[in-house]
Structure formats: structure tokens, C-alpha cells
Amino acid sequence: MLLNQFLLLAAVLFCIGVYGVLTRRNGVMVLMSIELILNAVNINLIAFGTYLSDATGQAFALFIIAVAAAEVGVGLAIVLMLFRNRRSIDIDAVDQLKG
Amino acid sequence: METTAVEYVVFALCAVIVLAGAFGVIWFRNPVQAALSLVATLFGVAVLFLNMNAQFLAAVQVIVYTGAIVVLILFVIMLLGVDVEEDLEEEPLVGQRVIALVIAAGVAGLVVAGVTLGGADLVSGARSVTGSIVDDVSNIEQIGRLLFTEYVFALEITAVLLTIAVIAAVVMSRRPSEVEPLPAENASMEPPEPMEPEAEEVFD
Numbered sequence: 001m002l003l004n005q006f007l008l009l010a011a012v013l014f015c016i017g018v019y020g021v022l023t024r025r026n027g028v029m030v031l032m033s034i035e036l037i038l039n040a041v042n043i044n045l046i047a048f049g050t051y052l053s054d055a056t057g058q059a060f061a062l063f064i065i066a067v068a069a070a071e072v073g074v075g076l077a078i079v080l081m082l083f084r085n086r087r088s089i090d091i092d093a094v095d096q097l098k099g
Numbered sequence: 100m101e102t103t104a105v106e107y108v109v110f111a112l113c114a115v116i117v118l119a120g121a122f123g124v125i126w127f128r129n130p131v132q133a134a135l136s137l138v139a140t141l142f143g144v145a146v147l148f149l150n151m152n153a154q155f156l157a158a159v160q161v162i163v164y165t166g167a168i169v170v171l172i173l174f175v176i177m178l179l180g181v182d183v184e185e186d187l188e189e190e191p192l193v194g195q196r197v198i199a200l201v202i203a204a205g206v207a208g209l210v211v212a213g214v215t216l217g218g219a220d221l222v223s224g225a226r227s228v229t230g231s232i233v234d235d236v237s238n239i240e241q242i243g244r245l246l247f248t249e250y251v252f253a254l255e256i257t258a259v260l261l262t263i264a265v266i267a268a269v270v271m272s273r274r275p276s277e278v279e280p281l282p283a284e285n286a287s288m289e290p291p292e293p294m295e296p297e298a299e300e301v302f303d
């Protein structure tokens with residue numbers, strides 16, 4: 001059973017997602033980068049679960065997938081409202097709450 | 100568990116696909132191309148799940164992620180007509196890209212160092228007694244047994260969360276029909292008839 005290789009791959013995938021979240025200005029692209037991060041976490045959970053021969057990791061990964069689906073639904077609704085109100089989904093331009 | 104050569108080969112192939120797709124997500128300027136490379140990443144992750152004997156999760160990954168989430172993302176991209184290319188050279192915040200690169204590379208370096216220097220004692224802790232994987236019971240049966248005994252409350256709360264998310268998404272994305280824009284300061288002086296679009300411009 002490979003373990004360290006899976007952990008390294010998940011770490012790199014997580015950091016690519018972090019870079020995407022930090023640099024992208026398109027709201028939809030930020031959501032896609034968050035999906036990369038969640039997938040990295042899922043890889044880790046299942047790798048540890050298989051290494052310890054424990055199905056709990058897979059159950060947790062299932063919960064993460066469900067929460068990711070909910071997150072993307074609400075996130076895309078927010079993007080939709082943003083576009084309807086401002087004609088743009090550039091999230092750097094949304095700074096009305098800045099004091 | 101012995102590691103076979105097939106596992107190594109499958110892992111290497113999938114790792115290349117996953118990382119190439121992930122780089123595509125952050126490099127492509129066109130959102131549609133980025134979404135399609137996200138599909139490649141998610142498929143690679145599904146094959147990695149198969150490699151780790153998580154057959155049910157691999158199916159869920161393909162159905163939920165590539166079947167639902169990416170289709171939803173592509174639908175929003177097409178609906179908004181924002182499939183225009185984003186200028187990645189322009190920096191709205193000075194140094195944002197450099198700082199993001201430093202943060203991402205730093206986190207990656209720390210985690211890689213932790214994994215490679217940790218040695219054989221990296222994974223510690225007691226083995227679970229509730230959900231140990233038995234080879235002669237199918238994967239989906241073990242997950243189902245665990246979900247409906249040990250984590251049944253978490254399962255119910257997830258169901259509530261999904262319901263709330265669906266209602267929230269419908270309510271938020273509904274075009275409000277009865278809601279009027281906020282009236283201007285002297286709108287109370289006006290007769291109650293709806294304002295002309297040209298008249299609205301004056302109040303701005």
C-alpha cells in the first residue's frame with residue numbers, strides 16, 4: 001500500500017488549489033480551486049483509511065463530497081446574484097463592506 | 100498489504116493526470132477550458148480511489164463531481180456569458196501573485212518535508228475497532244453499516260444541510276418579481292405610479 005506517495009500528491013494538489021484561490025479573480029474559478037482543495041483532503045482521508053484498514057476514512061470522504069455539493073450550489077447562487085447586481089463576477093471588485 | 104507493480108504504474112499515471120489537470124485549472128484563462136481540465140483532475144482522483152480499494156467512493160466521485168458539480172459550474176459559466184478570457188497578467192493587488200506563489204510553495208514544502216522526514220512513524224494512533232475493513236465484506240456494505248450506526252447523526256445533519264442548501268440556492272437565484280428597488284429620498288412626494296426608466300436616471 002502506497003501511503004507517502006498519496007500524501008505528497010494530495011499536498012501538491014492542495015497547494016495548487018490554494019494558489020488558485022489566492023490569485024483568481026473570477027468567482028467561478030475560485031470555486032473550482034476550492035474543489036481542488038477538497039479533493040486533496042479526500043485523497044488523504046481515503047489513503048489513511050486504507051493504510052489503517054478502516055472504513056471510517058471513506059465515510060468521512062462521503063460527508064466531504066456531500067458538503068462540497070452543498071457549498072458549490074450556494075456558491076454558484078451567490079455568483080449568480082453578484083452578476084445580476086453588478087454585471088461582473090470579479091470578486092476583487094466586491095468591496096462595498098470595506099470601511 | 101503488499102504493493103504491486105500495477106499499483107505503482109496506476110498511481111504514477113493518475114498522479115500525472117491529476118497534477119496536469121490541476122495546473123490547467125489555475126493556468127487556463129478561459130473558464131470553460133479550466134472547467135474541462137478540472138474534469139480530468141476529478142477522473143484521475145476517482146481512479147486513485149479505485150487504487151486504494153474505495154470502489155464506492157470512486158463511483159460517487161464520478162457521479163457527484165463530474166456529473167453534477169462540474170456540469171453546474173459549466174452551466175453557470177455559459178448562463179452568465181462570462182466565458183471571456185481573464186487577463187492573468189494584470190494584478191489588481193500589488194504583489195498578490197508573488198505572495199500567493201510563496202504561500203503555496205511554502206505550504207507544499209512544509210508538508211512534503213513533514214511526510215518525507217517523518218519516516219515510518221508518520222502514521223500513529225490506535226487502529227479503529229468500529230470500522231475496520233474486512234476483505235470478504237463488500238466496500239459499499241461496510242460504508243453503509245458505518246454510516247447508519249456510528250455516524251447516523253452526522254448523516255441526518257448532512258441531509259438537513261443539503262436541504263437547506265437546495266432551498267437557499269433556489270431562493271437566492273430566483274429573480275425577485277415583487278421586490279422593487281429602493282426608492283430615492285423624495286420618492287414619497289411622488290405619485291404612487293411606477294417611475295419611468297428615464298426618471299430613475301435623474302434620481303441617481
